[in-house]
Structures are given as C-alpha cells and as structure tokens.
Amino acid sequence: MLGKNSGKYWIMKNNLMSWLIILPSVILFAFFVWVPMGESIVMSMFKTKGIRLERYIGLEQYIAVFRDPNFLAALRNTVSYTLWSLIIGFFIPIIIAILISETTRMKGLLRTVSYLPNIMPGLATVLLWRSFFSAKPSGAFNVLLSYLGVSPRPWLSDAGIIIPLIVVILTWKGAGATALIYMAGLAGINPELYESATIDGAGVWKRIWHITLPQIFNLGSTLLLLQIISVFQILYEPLVLTNGGPDNASISLMQLLFNYIQNASSIDYGRASAVSVIIALMLLTFTVIYNSVKKRMESYE
Amino acid sequence: MSDNRRTGVIRDYDLRSKSVRVGLVFVYLACAVIFLVAVFPIIWVILAGFKELKEFYGTMQFLGNKSFLPKAFNIQYYIETWKDMKFQKYYLNSLWSVAGSIVTALIFNGLLAYGLSILKPKGHKIIYSLVMFTLLIPGTTFITPLFANLNRLKMTGFFTPLWLAAGANAFYVVLFMQFFDSFPSSIIEAGRIDGCGPFQVFSRIVLPLSKPIMVVVAIYTINGAWSDFLLPYLVLDNKYRTVMVKLFEYKSANQTNDLDVLRAVVFSILPPIILFFFFQKKLTENIVTSGIKG
16 A cells, blocks of 8 residues: 555654544643743733733833742742752752662662651641641650650641751652652662772772662753752642641742732732742753753863 | 662672672661651651540650550441541542542543644644643642632532543643654554544544553542642532541641541551552552653
C-alpha cells in the first residue's frame, strides 16, 4: 500500500490524525493551565468586581499589595520558612538515605515506612499535628515531654518557634520520599570508587566526605531547588495550624492569596492575581539565578 | 531485599574493624529512630481515636495514667463519629471524584504523551516545551483566573472541573513519556509497515504494553484526587463535598470535639495507607527509577 507517491500523503494524513489525537489533551492543558497563566497577568492589572474585570489600572494592584502590611509579614515569613527548610529539611533526607543505605537487614521495610508519611493527605497530617502539639496537657507532645519532666507549653501560639515547628512538620512528611530519591543516587555510585579509596587508606568518614557526598551533589542541587519552590508555596500548614497567627507570625504568601480569594472581607481577584504573579516571578527569577550560578560553579571545576 | 551484600560506603572488608562494627550498631539504632518518628504520630492518632473524651484529656491529671494506649479498644467510638459526621456521604463523594479523575488522567495524559513521544507530528515541540514549562510553574499560582473562568462558564458545583483538571497534569504526561520513550522503535515501525494509522498503533501496540505505567499513574491519581483540597473546596457544591473539604471545616471547629477531628483524620488517611501497602513496591520502585515523586 505504501507506494512511493503516496508516502507524502501518508505523512500528512498521519500528522493530521496525530494532532487530532492530542488535541483534546492540549485543550485541557490550555483551559486549566496555560490560559489561566496568561490571564493571571491580565487580571492583576485590572480593578475587579467579583469575577468581572472593571477597568485597567496598570500596576495599582501591585502597589496596593506592596502597601498591605500583611504582605510584608507574609514575605518575611515565606523567606523564613524557606531558610529554615534549608537548615532542617535539606540535610535530613540525605542523612536518612545514607543511614538506610548502610543497612542490609530490613532495608525494604525501612524504605517503605520512611515513605509512609508522604502518602497521607496534607490536610489530614496538619490536623493530626495540630492535636499533637496542642497546648492542652493532653497534647501528645506535652505528654511526651512530661516523661522528661518538662512542663506543658502552648507550642502553636509561640511566635518565636512557630515557623521552625511548621518546617519540622513539613520535613516529617517529605523527608522519606526525598530520601528515596537520594537512595537511588547512592545505589548508582560505582563501588570501585570506594574500593580504590580504601586502598589509598581512606576510612569510612573520609569516603563519605570525598566520594559519597560529591557523587550526589548534582542530585542534591536539583532537589534543593524543588524543595525551595515547594516550601515557598506553603499554604495548608499555617492556614490550619495557626491561621497565620499568632499576630501574623506565620502567615505565608500563598495564604495571603487564599485570603484575597476567600475571605469575604478582603475578597479581590485582581489583587489575588497580583500576588500569584509576584510569587511566580520570584520563583522564576530565583530558578534562573540558581541555574546560572550552578552552571558557573560547574564550569570552574 | 534478600540480597545481604553491603552496597553502601561500608564495604564487607570494613567489617573486620571493630570500630566499624560498633558504628554499624549506631546506624541501626538511628534507623530505629527514623522508623519510630515516621510511624509514631500515625499510631498515636489511631490509638487516640479509641479513647473517650475524659480519658483523652485526663492523661496528665493522674500520675501513672499518661498512657498513649486506650483503656479498651472500643470500635464503637469510631462508628459513632462515622455516623454523626455522615462520613459515608463524603467517602462516596471522594470516590466519585477519584474514579472520574483516574479515567481522564489515563486517557488525556496518556494520549498526549503518546503524541509527543511516539507520533511526534509537525510542531509537537511547541506543545512539549509548554508541558515542560508547566512543570516549572507553581500550580497554585493560576488558581484565581481558573476559578473565575469556571464560574463564568457555570462549570462549578459538580465534579466535572476536578475530573477534567486531572486530564491536564504535566507530571503524569512526563511519566507516560518516559515509559513510551523506552519502547524499541522497531515495534512501532512494524505496526506502521503493516498499514496501521496512529489510532491502530495506539490500540494494538502501545496500549497493551502500557499496563505497568497505567497502574503507576492511576495510583498517583487516586492519591492526588483523594488528597486534593484547594480546587474541590473552591468549586464543589455542599452536597458534593469530599472528605478533604469536610476535614477543612474542622479548621476552626469549636463545635466539634478534638477526638471527632482525630477520628475523621483516621478515616481520611486509611484509604491511602491501605492503597500504599498494596502497591508500595510499584511506587517506591518507580521513584527510584524515574527520580520523581508525586
């Protein structure tokens, strides 16, 4: 059937058929992702009433957002969440991965169990932790501390520790899944590297420092970027645990956006869009800088 | 892991040294701590659900009664909460939302990946870059116009927007594409030479070979749709509310007691946990091979 002359016709016909096959999916992506992405930018430059665009006002929404005292608090906190997650959240998965990789017995069980928190619905985990850290003496954490003779404390209403505490909760949920990715990286390290290092007289610690860590450096820098992007959009935890309190001490940028869509008193879609554009711009800028710094570091090596 | 050879930093020959053997004991101790930290909160919440209020709050009042274990494992409390909170309705709604999402997630993301990875029609690269770009852009940042559009088109209320949204998931497209990319091109060519068009190649060759990846995407979709909160909360009518939307009501729940909330938490985490134990091998293996988590 495939004569020389009909070849071109076949390719054209199949091109058309191929586009027909992917068209419904492309339409869905356009409707749910790509068009709203563009509209976000348009909407952020309009005065809105409900879902209606009233009139073009340029960058006024952005100025209003920057002047909102909640915005400064949210920005400061979001940066603080991110920094704390670098201190707590970045290293723990690496440590877990190295530890579990050193085991031989029960390795499968350990991998499974450390991944378990990650499959629990985010909202459910947050409600669980709210009760766990409850200020009441019956709060599980206070009970645990009472074994050590420490008196109960209102953990979630302490402005000084609320952000690191939320980061600990985030880490509990995500660390095992991230560790699993590191374990895949660790398993890929050529054992001959360890053997030749041993012949050169390197002990276990030296091998970790000079072989293991450099070998997962690239993986780590990618996961670090993904982690920063996801922590930057933190919403459920402050929303449910503290509702942004005490006194805005834990409000996040995404929560500000959520308030602009949902709180009857502050509903403003234009402003919500402006917040989302600000978040997206910050993350994009950060990603570009991060990647160019990474590239420069690699070219120096 | 029946294979007991050492694959990490510590090699078999290191075990001759006593300090390494002692170190290995500490490694196992640390792993025991990891294990406990991961499961303790989950066990705690399940145990707390068996308690009655007085028992739960009274844990500190009498010394010696600080136990995390309930006095009796009385399933009655769980049943009462289930009935009082009408959880059956929310479970059914969640099941509807999940079931429809699986169908669309498999069909639309699968077909798009088939087009981008095997058919590659003229101009497919534009769509490919857009999908990749979607992976980079934070999903929650375009929720506002999406919500406004759904309202404008009167699509809110029922599950339809949730179902359709599951069909536009860049992460699933990439999973499918990675799988399709590993097909040897000869089997696709063979189909083409036999005169199959794009549809027949899909239904006769690609689809029968794709069961493993479909299972993985289906599991991710079940978990994602079950756990999703923001879009369901924004679009669903009261009567179609899902388990997660119901849970969110407990955010400022002064009218419900703490134990009802904890039992509701247990109801909401049980299906994913059960699913996980059935399919954990597939999921953890997929993360190890593809390097991405959901």
